Amino acid sequence: MENTKPARASGFPYFSALGAPSGVEEIARRTDVSVKTVMRVMQRSPLVSVDTRNRVLASMRELGWSFPSARAVQRPALVGLVYDNPSAQYVVDVQRSVLAALNETGVGLVVHPCDSGRSDYVEGVRRFALRHGLSGLLLIPRVSEDELLATALREAGCCYVRVASIPLDDPARTVLTRDRKAGAEAARHLLTLGHRHFGVIAGPRRYRSSIERVEGFVQVLFEAGLGPSALEVYQGSYTFESGIAGAEYLLAQRPRPTAIFACNDEMASGCYHVALRRGLAIPEDLSMVGYDDSPIAAQLSPGLTSVHLPVDEVGQLAVRSLLHGLGWRTGGVVAREAAVTPRLTVRDSTRSPAVAEATG
Template sequence: MSNDAKTRAHEAAAPATGSGTHGKSTINDVARLAGVSKKTVSRVINDSPLVRPDTRQKILSLMQEMGYAPDPQARGLAFRRSFLIGLVFDNPTAQYIVNLQYGALDALRDSGFELVVHPCDSKSEGYIEGIKRFAQQQKLYGVILIPRVSEDQALADALKEIGCRYVRIASVPMDEPANMVLTHDRQAGAEAANYLESLGHRRVALITGPKRYRSSIERGGGFTEALAKRGIELPPERVYEGGYTFESGVAGAEALLTRHPRPTAIFACNDEMAAGVYKAALRMGLSIPGDLSVVGYDDSPLASQLWPALTTLRLPVRDLGRQAAAMLLAENWPRAAQAQAGISVSPHLVVRDSCQPPQA
């Protein structure tokens, strides 16, 4: 689009309340008081390098003083794209998505960008086409993909095809560094195993998430591998595939705790399933941590609300959202984001009251 078209789009901006006697400020007012053309003001708004630094500063100061701000929709028309960042997800826990949104909004604050969310069902036919339509209809500036949709290479390829920038949050590298924020789930699973072994637990059990989730594979794999390094076998009968839900935690614990000999500790791969373990233990007359130690994952608000308070792996979800949104906003993306290669967050163990050494 030509510079003249961009200027016309800025003229359509919703005027803001100004500090002058006229009450409303427009791009014409800014240009008149700065002694420049409307095109020059438009270039400053668009961060064009074709404006002298002293002129740029003069215009920015006037805009701030007058309370003038270009309308995001008008800016979108000028660039043939919206100032919207999409957040695409498939059935995460409610607290996870809330924390992620807070983090993304932290990064978008005062940037002129807004966040729009798009839930989907990755098991449904045509879900990738649905996300493509969402990105195209909203003219998205970029998309944040979270597990499990972030693990779908076909979706990433589809976004590349339509020229939509994206960042994937995942437990292992699946793309160029400019497109990734890593969570190191395997490392966290190992930390849970090492902690339980350090307390003396050798008869432990595991409740994983669904096998189709890479996070589940990584958390369970890290747990199993760390136990093996310490000489502890985790047989298949002490592993239960859950669904990252409270109900699957109850079912998994009931299946595992009726085995003989009974496990003395359970690692549940998220806090909701760990809460389900609490319910199953209560039904069976088992005390936590006296008869059974429990470790969760996420450090959601639920972890500190349970009694006894749950020992869990804290995943800084808000930081994930903030990092992902900041990467999308980086100038000259993906080159600028590429310079930040290796962006990641690492879970760490938060010790509370749900674990103790096993009874003799």
């Protein structure tokens, strides 16, 4: 008599004519997940959380399915860093801090630059994760601020951590950089020195971090009783060239600002270039404050007063939160809300204005 029992191959259950293994619906029902998620577990897709993967595998074992556990279930092998940021120094600093945090874990890092202005970039990030078999993703501004990408990753079951200036997600998936407080500290420093006319070179409008830095700065001026005439804002793009353009615009205003706050150090260095060309001395004629406290801040002459973003701490917190979300206990304490506090590093680029009102 012919044996009619469904055959199994390579430890995988018999596949029905519809393309789904027989019994997948039962696994999905038992584990309260979709059939699609069960299929992803069977295909060892990285876009499934560790908890969900383990529940599905446990249910398979209960039903007697032969399905070998993937090594990634026990310990992640690769994570990805996704970015779209014009500041090369910031990206390098973050990458270095993440690699340092991963150094003792045995986990590798794959970097993915992208253009978040493209209509297909979310799909590109998804393909990147699948192509490299990534266990999770680290997102930095501006992609970290994109809710469309975060939603797509959650729906795909992909573990991620967002570095962001404000709470945008579950605290377990966020590292806060508190950019508003940093902008406020820069303004208080300049007010204390006696400045009353200011220029600000902002970053791109679509960066929430830029908005927070400027709004923190403006809020302090408002609380000090200064009106709109005390401040002029130029829209930059976090590049050296936009720093030059911003400084040219601001220094042509009347009254001329006695202090400029640039929302990153690259734009601040562009201001140095324009000040030199115009015969203005820093800080005698113009005080300068930057942001990030990157290596260039100490290399400029005079040294640039800049908001120090503790990038090393950002990388450590992001990696720790991601590995914790993947179910890998690192031994460190994972705070409910991971956050860093930027601090102003005062150098020689700021001082009291030479005159009460600069006229140029």
